[in-house]
Amino acid sequence: MDLIRHWAQLGVDAGWLSESFSYSFMVNAVVAALLLGPLLGGLGTLVIAKRLAFFSEAVGHAALTGIALGVLLGEPPENPIIGLFSFCMIFALLLHFVRNRTNVPYDTLVGVFLAFALAVGAALLMYVARKINIHMLENVLFGSILTITDHDLLILAVTCGVILLVLIPTFNRILLTCISPDIAKVRGYATNFYDYLFVMMITLVTIASVKIVGAVLVGALLLIPGATARLLTKNMGSFVLMSALLATISCLVGTILPMELKLPIPSGAAIIIVSTSFFLTATCY
Numbered sequence: 001m002d003l004i005r006h007w008a009q010l011g012v013d014a015g016w017l018s019e020s021f022s023y024s025f026m027v028n029a030v031v032a033a034l035l036l037g038p039l040l041g042g043l044g045t046l047v048i049a050k051r052l053a054f055f056s057e058a059v060g061h062a063a064l065t066g067i068a069l070g071v072l073l074g075e076p077p078e079n080p081i082i083g084l085f086s087f088c089m090i091f092a093l094l095l096h097f098v099r100n101r102t103n104v105p106y107d108t109l110v111g112v113f114l115a116f117a118l119a120v121g122a123a124l125l126m127y128v129a130r131k132i133n134i135h136m137l138e139n140v141l142f143g144s145i146l147t148i149t150d151h152d153l154l155i156l157a158v159t160c161g162v163i164l165l166v167l168i169p170t171f172n173r174i175l176l177t178c179i180s181p182d183i184a185k186v187r188g189y190a191t192n193f194y195d196y197l198f199v200m201m202i203t204l205v206t207i208a209s210v211k212i213v214g215a216v217l218v219g220a221l222l223l224i225p226g227a228t229a230r231l232l233t234k235n236m237g238s239f240v241l242m243s244a245l246l247a248t249i250s251c252l253v254g255t256i257l258p259m260e261l262k263l264p265i266p267s268g269a270a271i272i273i274v275s276t277s278f279f280l281t282a283t284c285y
Contacts, residue, residue: 004031020259028153029145029267032212033251035153035160036205041247042167043205044226045240046198050178054107055095055199057219058114059206062091065121066207068128081155085207091117092203096196145212145255145267152211159208163201174198175236212251214268221247224275231282250275 004027020026047056063084070083095113099106148156167174177184177194184191202222209218229243254271257263263270 018260020256025147026256026259028148028150029255030252031153032145032148032156033255034248035156036209036212037248037251038244039160039163039205040209040221040251041225041229041244042240043163043202044222044224044247045229045243046171046174046178047202047222048226048230049175050198052202053219053223054110055092056202056206056222058095058110058117059088059092059203060210060214060218061114062088062117062121063207063210063218065117065124066091067210068121068124071128072124084210088203088207089200092199093196096199100192144214145251145271148211156208156212159204163204166197167201170194170197212267213271214266217268217272220272221250221275224272224279225250228275228279228282231279246275246278250278 021030047053066084066087067080068083069087070080073080073083075081075083091113095110098113099109102109104112173184173189174194174197176187177189177191178198181191184194205222206218209221213221225247226239226243228246229239233239233242250271254274255267257274258265258267258270265273
């Protein structure tokens with residue numbers, strides 16, 4: 001990161017970049033946007049194909065409970081990664097497990113799990129709020145990409161790397177199980193395995209996104225760029241690339257613009273506003 005910051009400072013000195021890039025937190029924020037944008041956009045296409053938009057939203061909200069549990073277990077309030085990861089992963093896998101063993105409509109089932117997670121999270125946060133700065137909860141809810149530290153970037157980079165290593169060789173199989181499970185079974189694919197693998201990837205990227213986009217809005221960034229790309233192209237390859245590009249641009253513009261214009265807008269909200277503006281524009285295309 002020191003090398004990237006050095007390059008950014010050279011760009012500021014040469015007049016290629018604005019003065020805001022001389023601050024370390026701004027460089028960290030841009031790197032985080034470049035790491036997370038393509039991944040969220042790419043995975044978002046599968047979320048749309050599998051109709052799991054509500055699921056990703058539920059996992060994002062479950063992050064609140066995971067953070068509260070982490071703090072209660074003695075983790076640092078600014079980065080309770082073990083509690084966050086453990087609860088969200090258990091939440092997602094249990095939800096998918098129950099889904100495969102009940103006839104309850106999936107949206108109803110997600111609603112039940114979401115209500116439970118929010119209820120537990122609200123109860124725990126009332127207790128935890130006495131131990132931490134309440135403004136930290138605002139960052140969790142709505143995101144604060146400008147508070148990203150080098151440690152956060154390391155976790156984000158490792159998470160993105162792991163997901164890409166798994167996603168690239170399995171993307172076509174996961175896509176086929178999303179679009180046509182029966183054909184996937186005929187071809188001999190273990191559809192349950194790929195379903196659980198996809199659920200784990202969505203959970204991981206949601207956890208990694210919470211501090212940047214916010215628990216309330218992370219599901220939106222998985223959904224909106226993909227929905228926009230679907231309006232603009234019918235080709236699958238272009239669909240994935242365009243979704244990744246739109247998500248990356250949204251992250252960058254939503255990060256840089258409020259800083260440059262000195263707007264008091266949370267980064268997560270700004271990112272979603274930019275992404276939604278692309279969607280509304282595409283509807284008129």
